[in-house]
Amino acid sequence: MTNPGTILMGDGDAIKASCNEMDRLPVDWDLSDKQVEPVRKYQTTLKESATISGPGTFMGKAMRTISFEPTKQEGWWLDRTDLPHTLPIRVGIANVWTTGQIVSNIVLRSGNPHNYVRMVEHIVSLRMGMGIDNMMIKIDSGDPPLFEQGSLDLVEALDQCGKVTTDKPVPYVTVKEPVTVGGTYGDFxxxxxxxxxxxxxxxxxxxxxxxxxxxxxxxxxxxxEELTRMASIARTNTSLAKVVYCATIGRIFADVRHLGYNTKNVSIAGKRRYMNEPRLIHEGKALEAAWHRAVLDLLAAIALINNGLFIGKITSYKAGHRLDCELVRQLYLNQVLVPLEELKK
Structure with a gap:
């Protein structure tokens, strides 16, 4: 049974009702018993650099380039190479600017108001599953590339880089008891x-x-790492209704008019069937949307915890970027994150 514990935000009765609703759902793919490597003791960075390019997410006709590079700084950083006089943006909750209006996404910004990067979730989520603690990500605009294989191209670029282990210990954080944030749509x-x-x-x-x-x-x-790699091929999902909206009324908005989305790089779902071929099918059921939500969206928010890697259990129901980021913000506002070692005492 899902235990919401301490409610940091939201209506307690509504959250408990949603917990009960989630508990009634069957588990379509249960990998809970999968054996994984013990948590790492020491931090890593990249051994070498790698560069990858693709059409822009928000400016689909423009090519965008990302370079993954080693760094001696702790954490993940985004460096806008087209803004040479700005400092790199640290991947962390304090630098979340917005979670989007028309297009839901996490936008990070620091210092100069032009020093931002949109749709960062499909990049920074890999901090949680690829075993890389410290990295400089150089990007030639605030609009990262969009790939037909989801984030698999990024995973393969990181594979080219390789990893080296440093002498700095990995700091792990957790919570002492369950904590929950709830939204207005039965999400938590x-x-x-x-x-x-x-x-x-x-x-x-x-x-x-x-x-x-x-x-x-x-x-x-x-x-x-194995499941992160498997799930990285999952694409953003959208509804057929939203596709129609973007092709009609939405064209008055520049962000929509120039979107790089197409039938290959997003999963489109109609009322009763998919408009293109879904991925990650298990026992006859397409689970692409769940894997995308869990690995490339939810874990992106957990990656915004930048004073340590979070260790523990995450339960999510019907949530999205806005609630994910609010969760991490509430963790810091309520000072509930503690070193993992504190629980072992």
Whole structure:
């Protein structure tokens, strides 16, 4: 049974009702028992650099380039090479500017108001699953490239770089008891401490519920490099209604008019069927939307915890970027994050 614990934001009765609703959903793909490597003791950075290019996300006719580079600084950083007099943006909750209006996405900004990068979630989410603690990400605009293979191109670029281990220990953080934030649509996200303090892991129980062909989906898994790699091919999902909107009324907005989305790089769901071929099918059911939500969206918000890697249990139901980021903000506002070692005492 889902235990919401302390409510940091939202209506307690509504959250409990949603917990009960999620508990009634069957688990479509349960990988809870998968054996994964013990948590790392020392921080890593890249061994070499790698560069990758693709059409822009918000400016689809323009080519955008990202370079992954080693760094001696702790954390992940975004460096706008087209703004040479600005400092790199640290990946962290303090630098979240917005989660988008028309197009839902996480936007990071620091210092100069022009020093921002949009749609960062599909990049920074990899901090949680690829075993890379410190990295400089150089990008030639605030509009990252969009790929037909989801984030797999980024994963393969990181593979080219390789990793080196430093002498700095990895700081791990968690919560002492379950904490929850709830939204206004029956959505919630809960963080809880790990079950096994002798072999602590980061685990996810994620469920979605759409009024389209996506329907109800629920997956459970431990966060690890193998599953991150598998899930990275999952694309952003959208509804056929939103596609029609973007092609008509939405064209009055520049962000929509120039979007790089197409039938290959997004999953489109109508009321009763998908408009293009879905991915990540398990036992006859397409779970692309659930894997995208869990690995490339939800974990992107957890990656915004920048004073340590979070270890524990994440439960998410019907949530999105806005609630994800509010969760992380509330963790700091309520000062509930603690070093993992504190629970072992």
């Amino acid at each position: 996200v809960t963080l809880a401490p790990p079950d096994d303090l002798d072999n602590p892991q980061l685990t996810v129980d994620c469920a979605i519920n759409f009024k389209t062909a996506i329907g109800q989906q629920r997956i459970k898994f431990p966060v690890c």
